[in-house]
Every structure is written in structure tokens, then in C-alpha cells.
Amino acid sequence: MQFTTDDKLRAVAAFLTTLRDTAGCTPDEIKRLLDPRMIDGILAATSKERT
Structure with a gap:
């Protein structure tokens, strides 16, 4: 199964919403919980697909 960039972004949004709700x-706690490498990996994966 192939996931599009939009699918991945929706999954991340769902994860963040789950943490919050x-x-x-809190938004500040979520920022502290996420590893910067995780964020970098998501951004790198999505930017490669857009080019």
C-alpha cells in the first residue's frame, strides 16, 4: 500500500490530535514530547515526494 503525502500528514495530525484530546x-507538552529527528524525518519524507 502506498501512502500519499496527504495521507501521511493526516496521520500525523491524527496523532497530534490524540495526544491533545x-x-x-498541551501544545507545549506535545512540542517537548516530539523528537526533533521525528519532525525532520516527516518533513524530509514529504518534501522528497513533492519534488
Whole structure:
């Protein structure tokens, strides 16, 4: 199964929404929880697909 960039972005958005709504994390807590390498990896993967 191939996932499009939009699919990946929706999955990340769903994950962040879950952290916020279900786990009760604040936006600042979410920023601290996410590893910068994870964010870099997501951005790198999505930017490669757009070129």
C-alpha cells in the first residue's frame, strides 16, 4: 500500500490530535514530547515526494 503525502500528514495530525484530546497534552507538552529527528524525518519524507 502506498501512502500519499496527504495521507501521511493526516496521520500525523491524527496523532497530534490524540495526544491533545485523549491524553490531555498541551501544545507545549506535545512540542517537548516530539523528537526533533521525528519532525525532520516527516518533513524530509514529504518534501522528497513533492519534488
